Amino acid sequence: MIDKQFEKEEFKKSVKENVKFLYRKTLEEATQEQIFQAVSYTVKDVIIDNWLKSQKAYEKQDPKIVYYMSMEFLMGRALGNNLINLGAYGEVKEALEELGLDINCIEDQEPDPALGNGGLGRLAACFLDSLATLNYCAYGCGIRYRYGMFKQEIRDGYQVEAPDNWLKNGYPFELRRPEYAKEVHFGGYVRVEWDPVKNENKFIHEGYQAVKAVPYDMPITGYNNDVVNTLRIWDAEPIVDFNLDSFDKGDYHNAVEQENLARTIVEVLYPNDNHMAGKELRLKQQYFFVSASLQAAIAKYKKTHDDITKLHEKVVFQMNDTHPTVAVAELMRILIDEEGLGWDQAWDITTKCCAYTNHTIMSEALEKWPIELFSRLLPRVYQIIEEINRRFILEIQQKYPGNFEKIKKMAIIYDGQVKMAHLAIVAGYSVNGVARLHTEILKNQELKDFYEMMPEKFNNKTNGITQRRFLAHGNPLLADWVTDKIGPDWITDLSQLSKLKVYADDEKALQEFMTIKFKNKERLAKYILEHNGVEVDPHSIFDIQVKRLHEYKRQLLNILHVIYLYNQIKAHPEMDFYPRTFIFGAKASAAYARAKKIIKLINCVADVVNNDASINGKLKVVFIENYRVSNAEIIFAAADVSEQISTASKEASGTGNMKFMLNGAPTLGTMDGANVEIVQEVGEENAFIFGMSSDQIINYENNGGYDPDFIYNTDPEIRQVLMQLINGTFSSDTEMFRDIYNSLLDKRNMPRPDQYFILGDFRSYAEAQKRVEEAYKDEKRWAKMALLNTACSGKFTSDRTIQEYVDDIWHLDKVVVKEN
Ligand code: GLS
Secondary structure: OOOHHHOHHHHHHHHHHHHHHHHOOOOOOOOHHHHHHHHHHHHHHHHHHHHHHHHHHHHHHOOOEEEEEOOOEEOOOOHHHHHHHOOOHHHHHHHHHHOOOOHHHHHHOOOOOEEOOOHHHHHHHHHHHHHHHOOEOEEEEEEOOOEOOOEEEEEOOEEEEEOOOOOOOOOOOOEEOHHHOEEEEEOOEEEEEEEOOOOEEEEEEEOOEEEEEEEEEEEEEOOOOOOEEEEEEEEEEEOHHHHOOOOOOOOHHHHHHHHHHHHHHOOEOOOOOOOOOOOHHHHHHHHHHHHHHHHHHHHHHHHHOOOHHHHHHHEEEEEEOOOOOHHHHHHHHHHHHHOOOOHHHHHHHHHHHEEEEOOOOOHHHOOEEEHHHHHHHOHHHHHHHHHHHHHHHHHHHHHOOOOHHHHHHHOOEEOOEEEHHHHHHHHOOOEEEOOHHHHHHHHHHHOHHHHHHOHHHEEEOOOOEOHHHHHHHOOHHHHHHHHHHHOHHHHOOHHHHHHHHHHOOOHHHHHHHHHHHHHHHHHHHHHHHHHHOOOOOOOOEEEEEEOOOOHHHOHHHHHHHHHHHHHHHHHOOOOOOOOEEEEEEOOOOOOOHHHHHHHHHHHHHHHHHHOOHHHOOOEEEEEEOOOOHHHHHHHHHOOOEEEEOOOOOOOOOOOHHHHHHHOOOOEEEOOOOOHHHHHHHHOHHHOEEOOOOHHHHHHHHHHOOOOHHHHHHHOHHHHHHHHHOOOOOOOOOOOOOHHHHHHHHOOOOOOOOOOOOHHHHHHHHHHHHHHHHHHHHOHHHHHHHHHHHHHOOHHHEHHHHHHHHHHHHHOOOEOOOOOO
16 A cells, blocks of 8 residues: 555656745756755655654554664665655655656665664664664664764775765754754863761762754654654753853853863764774763763653652663763662662662673773773762772672672773773673574673673574565565565565475576576666776676675685685686686775775785686676665675685674675575574575684684694695795785785784684685585576575564564564555
């Protein structure tokens, strides 16, 4: 059923009117960008009606609300996704065609709201989509960064970062809500005052700088259920219109500083994935959005409930990694200082309201703040953390009398630092990892002591992705084919895909499946030609690794193997070799020098390989510039091979792996993260698994014994590849890649040379790649593998993940918005 608003004539009229009102132009005169705005406003109009309707339903039904607290929401473009979820994509496409417009071009005008780095932020976005689709009341709480993830340009093979001014033309899918503004306080001191009535100390925060947090709401539409939830992201404004009397009092400095604080606090997203920069501004960002979000949540609760001690019955705060963990102490502060509760009562509520998700074991990602910085910036919150820590240490001592090792390892404050993960575990009632293997590693390695002390808190929630964006929107050809075969129910029940298994030996179906893949490869080839100026052959194997650039993800292993293949082809021109296109896409954190060098290496190898006529185009290497959600959709749809080659134990889950699988690309990967579960679903015969296990890796890490030098000395082909890094093969500057070479071999590297076991896994990887080639040559076998990957991907929907969170952690109520 299509809403009246999406009735074609009605829709066209509205678009024309919006162009007129917004720009005083006719459709013919308007730019594509202006038309995008006009179309978006028309769509937003429909959404707002459902938004109001959802609000009404929530007020009436009073469901428990989950607040998903996250520094990152990597939303990607909203227009197309909203149309999919409103069930109006087809109608709108036709209506636009009748106006002489191409929906793809209109969609392309939208900036990618890139308020996140990678998997962690994109997961948050998928979760919001699933929560709305499954009829749960949820708020995403985050920051409205003025500049999102930087735009990556490749110049002379190097990554160059350009600011992402996504708000430049105004963003149509947001709504400023000044009436819900909150004040957030930084710095100052705490004055203690005796309260003779209550017979206890009162803590008064004074001399602080204040910032006004102003929320902007973005609608999150559920699929075909009229539900519209809210992503609430906070902007910072100077407090001037609250109390600009500083000038009168001559406190000029303070007024200017407050103004500065407001300007800088939400200015930019830190572009680090899996890495903590430790900057003061980052802690300010964290407290800023956490405090504002909690204040708003409690104010909302109090509007319709008068007993704050029952907060946990209606509210749960899910902390997306340690980034928002200061929420624990801020909630305590609000309950004690503002609501007047005693410590025990406040603690009881807090520990029933807060839950924590761990997203990584990478030690450099674990957040630790120097006491000096923390207590200076958030004096009252720090006091509360000290008290939480004091009480927790007593508990440790009770449980393990005389065992000071335990205190050393588990204390929240230790060695001059505040350890945010420890705070989250102690105060959260649930601690979850994001894939089965990851959760096991948390329990048995990284968080072993905590698991032993409080095993009941630990649980696993394997990540998932939304099929609405990554199949329905991103791969319309395959989506239509699937619907044709098994009906449309997969859109909200991805387990239905298993019905496709009956086509695994059906030649016609396999042919159709591969024809769609080919068309998607043509679409990507066109994109690559337009954006990279490189011609690639859609008949070749599209072997793709797209994700953040990090040494543990081992893009280096991939490109070293490309060099190895290149050497092989050069040495044996007669060799039977199926043409391959190796496609990379990755942003490196702006300060991560080695990661940026790896990008340069990939581009230098591409230069040599792509321009070597002697290899007859058998190998191509492409680095896609500015990998982001919008081009990701095109890339997943076109992949033959999904590269998931992290060092086992390092990738907590991965979610790109799931997007490739859904789109029918077999995994070439290690037994890491969710790859383990992917293989379990699809069968080992439909994946290409290689490399050391996480146990082997952890064993080497704990006990030593790994010797890349030995491999270098005994394997001449590997040695040749490594020598080519420093002998001018890929750069006339022989020092260009010295650091990469040294990272693999130099004994001075801490904690060891080749930290991520690239040489150790090289042969096994090359052999797996050989198996890929053999499998691909057998067209029927490959088609079957590809189709089975799609058919077996049902588990990896974020709908399943969210339902597990609801059943085991959040206990939310379903809400009905759409009347039948
Ligand atoms: C991450 C992990 O590195 C990914 O493996 C995981 O899939 C993702 C979502 O759980 O979280 N952690 C992180 O800091 N960035 C990520 O992408």
